[in-house]
Amino acid sequence: MKCSAGLPVLIVAFSMMSSGVSVAAEPEVLRAQQVRTEVVRQAAPAVVAIFSQDGNGGGSGVLISPDGYALSNFHVTSACGDFMKCGLNDGVLYDAVIVGIDPTGDVALIKMLGRTDFPFAPLGDSDAVMAGDWTYAMGNPFLLATDFQPTVTFGMVSGAHRYQYPSGTFLEYTDCIQVDTSINPGNSGGPLFNAKGELIGINGRIAVEKRGRVNVGAGYAISINQIRHFMDQLRGGHIVDHATLGATVRTGADRTVLVDSILESSDAFRRGLRDDDEIISFAGRPIGSVNQFKNILGIYPKGWSLPLVYRREGQKHQIFVELPPLHRKTELALPSGPKGPQPPRPNGRGPRSPEKQPATGAELPEEKLPDEYKKLLVKKAGYANYYFNQQEQERVLKGLLPFSAWQGIAGKWTLGGRTVDGDSFQIKLLPQALTSQFTKRAPGLQKLDGTDFVDEPPGSGGLLAALYQFKLLLTEGATAFNETYYDGSHPLDGRGPTVDVLVTKNSTIECHWYFRTNDGLLVGFDSSLGTDVDASEVRFLQYTEFQGRHFPNRFSVRYGDTDYGTFDLLTIDVSASENSTQVSPSSQ
């Protein structure tokens, strides 16, 4: 082997290129080149170069909305602080603030400030990505671009739906996209585009072994479809958490995936899943290996309900499982990122290029953060930035506007009507107690003198307590609760329309209020009497006006695996004082 041989080949390569210029290229080649340069031209303005406030550290990001929301890696932003500097290819440096973080998935959402007309990248469908697809990675590898003009690399998808084991405490890369596109330190957090220039992933990891922290032909991008699931929670300023099944799985004989040990406190257990059940599909995707299962589990946030099909003794069963959190809250609430081995952290010092230590930091202007930006950061335990949760709460609470006529009507409520199965009911929500009476069902009584909330009427999961929470929400709004927060969005019950989730807590009762995302309509809520128990699931099926007051006149109640009943409400008797007025629906 002759080391000197490298030079002649390079020369040959160069001469091939230069001779190509003088000779007319094939039209097809020129067209393909034109398409590429056009994709790059359109995509580049949305690519962000991220630095810490003092100009040190850094990485990449990509804008996804005109009002400045941009995605990056958690391991990039955690090194940059709550406020950072972001450069675009127009050469302008913008301030940005942290919004939400996903330490497990290595994703961060930031908001760039100062414009409402930022260029942004359209989101693609990462599930459509196949091995062999062409991709562009853009960003700021080795922090080369002092003018924030992104570096473009071009390559091929090497594998889709890849699973990468956790490095250190967090940072499990599930269902990610593997590319041979050159990804290097500093590319972290930057976009991976498909051939059409749509955002399909966030570049975050490279295979690093003995060759130093540079590209060795295997880079990994977090799929954009995974990030979509977490997006609204991130926008809500959360430190988001991933999910577990509440059970471990193992590979059985003949490549089956079996439940290994299941927690009895888990929803999966309550839905009937047991040890040694064979998992056939999960979230609509067939399961052929433990990796596949982890891949699917890893892309969903805690709290989502997903369909799971399992086989026991030859019989197939489908259940919807609500996923418990992967971590305890305190585990994720670290002040400064994960400990232990880190993925490639961009620091501008490629191990093989000591002569190229960019002095970008020194060139950044010393600038004080404007006061108007300082109020965009609210620190609170469990949140990356509670300010954005407040913003989202305000947005979602607009869904209560149709109920404004209920404000302050805190006296006695008497609800009367029939259930679909022919029972008649009268439910009283009084200041001192809650009661329910039926012709057929067992009656219910819940005192409000400080005793614990219980499952009354029996088998409803605490319907009386639930309706009491609803009354509080309508009459007093969010201020009635000890704690209120926005918790992102998910498909209702794992199969319905996407809903924004508002969580309220009062003594032991936790309610999840569901507002349909497309129109803000309150479509129902879950009310739990404690942790690790099934909730009373109230779904509003129809609304009407009772004497000018908006109220659901048909709702269903479900507890665990049982339908408790569907209620047709005929009258609401409301008395703010001693004088009660009976009202009937003005329309049916």
Place this chain on the structure above:
Amino acid sequence: MFSRKRPGLAIVFFAIAATANLCSAQSTSQTIATVAPKVVKIFGAGGSKNLYAYGSGFLVSPQGHIVTVWSHILDSDTVSVVLHDGRRFEGKVIGAEPPLDLAVLKIEAEGLPFFDMGMATSAGPGTRVLGFSNAFKVATGDEPVSVIHGVIAAKTTLAARRGAFDAPYAGPVYVIDAVTNNAGAAGGVLTTWDGRLIGMIGKELRNAQTNTWLNYVMPISELQETVGQIISGRFSSTKRDDDGNENSIRTRPRRYDAADFGIITIPDVVARTPAYIDRVLPGSLAEAAGLQPNDLILFVRDDLVQSCQMLKEELGRLESGDQLKLVVRRDDQLMTVTIAVPKKTVE
């Protein structure tokens, strides 16, 4: 040649790769869908630092014959072979040829997708290629192996000098501009853009002096005969002798080479490297005949020599006692020299 991991180099090759057309996305995915199932994941011995316990191989018969590299992974009693569909088999080593860094495994299966080694092709520098392997053990179970794209940068000979530059394999290789040779990638395949087999990806190879890594691929033509012999049970391994040279595994006799006359040509790195003399050994027949560095050898006897390779072949055909007539060009003049071919001990 070594591809240094420098941005400059990457850009050069990137430009070349990019000029290739992009319109074949559909057929590319078809190629990948056809090729990937013929590549298997192998799990065996190892697991300690820098001794990974996983590798790649490829099927060459529907009955489960698998070609891979000869490595420590095969040292364990059982080797696990995982097919594209997730099926796991116990693999048995049925033959190995260390000088070729080659081993053949067998699993008990039938009806498998496979490469017909007889249909393998060769390719020249500039050819766009795909590499398939289980690099970094990214794929497990029924997950398809990784695919990367690149260009053949050179076709050359890998010398395995002990000490200065020790390589696990000596012989002709393709050098690839992409990082094909990663942990676990050895035993994977290099194919053309339409999926025709070109070669087997070699091991990771680092030059300790320059800290550069070579991505080399062994041409199928070098392996084919031995693989065939192993499968048919007619094979007996050759061993390296004390000098680290292999004992005649080639079919064509090469009785003489340029060094026998004291001629060292320039490195043979492209398909038709002109046969320039790089050095003339002191006290050699060539020096006595008046040959000098930078002379270009044009004719051997009356045969036109267009490349180092052809020179090699011509010299290989010489017999003891022949008169070797060379026509060389020096500056603008042609010169003819004649050298008596010396006696050589027959091995």
